[in-house]
Amino acid sequence: EDKVVQSPLSLVVHEGDTVTLNCSYEVTNFRSLLWYKQEKKAPTFLFMLTSSGIEKKSGRLSSILDKKELSSILNITATQTGDSAIYLCAVAANAGNMLTFGGGTRLMVKP
Amino acid sequence: DSGVTQTPKHLITATGQRVTLRCSPRSGDLSVYWYQQSLDQGLQFLIHYYNGEERAKGNILERFSAQQFPDLHSELNLSSLELGDSALYFCASSGRTEVGREEAEAFFGQGTRLTVV
Numbered sequence: 001e002d003k004v005v006q007s008p009l010s011l012v013v014h015e016g017d018t019v020t021l022n023c024s025y026e027v028t029n030f031r032s033l034l035w036y037k038q039e040k041k042a043p044t045f046l047f048m049l050t051s052s053g054i055e056k057k058s059g060r061l062s063s064i065l066d067k068k069e070l071s072s073i074l075n076i077t078a079t080q081t082g083d084s085a086i087y088l089c090a091v092a093a094n095a096g097n098m099l100t101f102g103g104g105t106r107l108m109v110k111p
Numbered sequence: 112d113s114g115v116t117q118t119p120k121h122l123i124t125a126t127g128q129r130v131t132l133r134c135s136p137r138s139g140d141l142s143v144y145w146y147q148q149s150l151d152q153g154l155q156f157l158i159h160y161y162n163g164e165e166r167a168k169g170n171i172l173e174r175f176s177a178q179q180f181p182d183l184h185s186e187l188n189l190s191s192l193e194l195g196d197s198a199l200y201f202c203a204s205s206g207r208t209e210v211g212r213e214e215a216e217a218f219f220g221q222g223t224r225l226t227v228v
Contacts, residue, residue: 034217041221041222042113042115042201042219042221043154043201043219044219045113045217045219048216088154090154097142097144097159097205097217098144098156098159098167098169099144099146099154099156099217100156101153101154101155102153103153104153
């Protein structure tokens with residue numbers, strides 16, 4: 001059974017801090033790893049990492065895929081209160097594109 | 112706004128009842144996925160449709176069924192509802208790429224919050 005584990009479960013930081021969120025996976029026929037941000041309702045897409053694109057960056061957010069260690073990290077630098085959310089890691093494996101999600105990391109950024 | 116539309120936003124119903132959740136994917140997307148998010152289970156994949164055909168099933172109960180219509184909108188039917196079915200139900204779509212290549216990044220709708228009382 002495919003498995004995705006995120007750590008930490010929860011994180012509280014102050015504005016300006018840098019955070020690193022972790023995701024590890026055990027899946028058959030890995031295709032891609034995705035990061036989502038979930039604030040109130042819908043998860044919003046952040047990054048997709050594949051064998052041909054193991055590092056992505058957008059503004060203060062960046063992510064790296066380590067295929068050898070079967071893991072990924074999501075870095076957020078100079079955090080802002082608007083970064084407060086649940087960050088979800090998901091893996092697409094096998095022939096279909098259904099996603100197996102981790103339990104998420106709840107990030108709270110205090111002013 | 113992801114471009115994926117789900118209705119209704121909220122639904123409160125009694126145990127034993129049947130409800131239908133509706134999803135309109137992003138324009139041009141052929142794939143529709145249904146996910147359930149509950150407090151204790153996190154986001155769980157239920158079912159995937161591609162261009163009207165069922166592609167994959169996840170942890171979907173036999174009391175639940177789905178379909179995708181020719182106009183690509185999808186419905187998730189939940190019957191004989193139980194208290195434990197209370198959750199957020201998300202629809203996601205993907206597939207707006209060049210012909211023959213199905214992208215993995217799925218874009219989620221705002222969800223339908225189902226409360227069974």
